[in-house]
Amino acid sequence: MNYYKQVGDKKLDGHLLEIADVAVAGGRDGRISKADAEALLAAVIEDNVFTDVERTTIDYIHKNYHWTESAREWFRDQIINWEREFEKLIRMTPEELSRQHFSMEDVLHSEEEKISRKKNLKAAVIETYQDHDDIGIIVRLANGRRVEVLSNFIELEGNFVELRGGFHIPLKAIERVEI
Numbered sequence: 001m002n003y004y005k006q007v008g009d010k011k012l013d014g015h016l017l018e019i020a021d022v023a024v025a026g027g028r029d030g031r032i033s034k035a036d037a038e039a040l041l042a043a044v045i046e047d048n049v050f051t052d053v054e055r056t057t058i059d060y061i062h063k064n065y066h067w068t069e070s071a072r073e074w075f076r077d078q079i080i081n082w083e084r085e086f087e088k089l090i091r092m093t094p095e096e097l098s099r100q101h102f103s104m105e106d107v108l109h110s111e112e113e114k115i116s117r118k119k120n121l122k123a124a125v126i127e128t129y130q131d132h133d134d135i136g137i138i139v140r141l142a143n144g145r146r147v148e149v150l151s152n153f154i155e156l157e158g159n160f161v162e163l164r165g166g167f168h169i170p171l172k173a174i175e176r177v178e179i
Contacts (some may be wrong), residue, residue, distance in 0.1 A: 004053065009054070012053065012056060012057040013057040016040060017057065017061070019040050020061045020065050027166050031065075031066040031068050033068055036044055038065070038086070041075060041078050041079070041082075043132065048086075048145075050086060054092040058079065090145060090148070091147070091149070091150075092147050093114075094163040094164060097139065097167065098168065101140070103140065107172065107173055108175065117176075121156055123177075124154045125154050128152055133179075134151065136150055136163070136177070137151070137177055138174070138175045138176040138178070139169055140175050156171075159171050
């Protein structure tokens with residue numbers, strides 16, 4: 001089976017759709033039960049990543065499949081709780097961060113946000129040159145997790161930011177700069 005399935009203009013997760021299709025097929029009542037919802041949740045969180053495709057697929061399943069009310073409520077609560085935990089900042093040292101994987105795409109979407117990020121990084125460079133204060137940088141990893149790293153030395157080098165110790169992070173992975 002193909003990992004992705006195109007439905008209209010949406011790219012969906014084929015594995016999650018297969019779980020939902022099996023859940024509503026056969027001699028049962030054609031609804032996703034709590035046990036089925038548990039299988040869907042396990043598939044979503046198995047890699048400790050909640051991708052945009054998975055989010056779109058779960059939304060699609062919520063809107064286009066029949067659920068028992070208890071399964072729908074349970075699943076919604078579990079996803080919300082898991083997302084809250086997933087979105088919490090993890091603090092790492094520059095060295096720990098340098099061993100992580102970063103997304104191939106920019107974590108910021110609008111041109112305005114990207115310009116603001118560049119401006120804030122330039123201000124952070126000046127701040128670390130003058131006062132050597134720690135600057136907080138919020139980075140989004142390839143798996144979607146958010147990481148905070150502190151450094152009292154920041155230098156812009158093309159498409160990378162160098163932190164104290166010679167550790168580099170791609171500019172496109174930086175979500176926010178806290179001076």
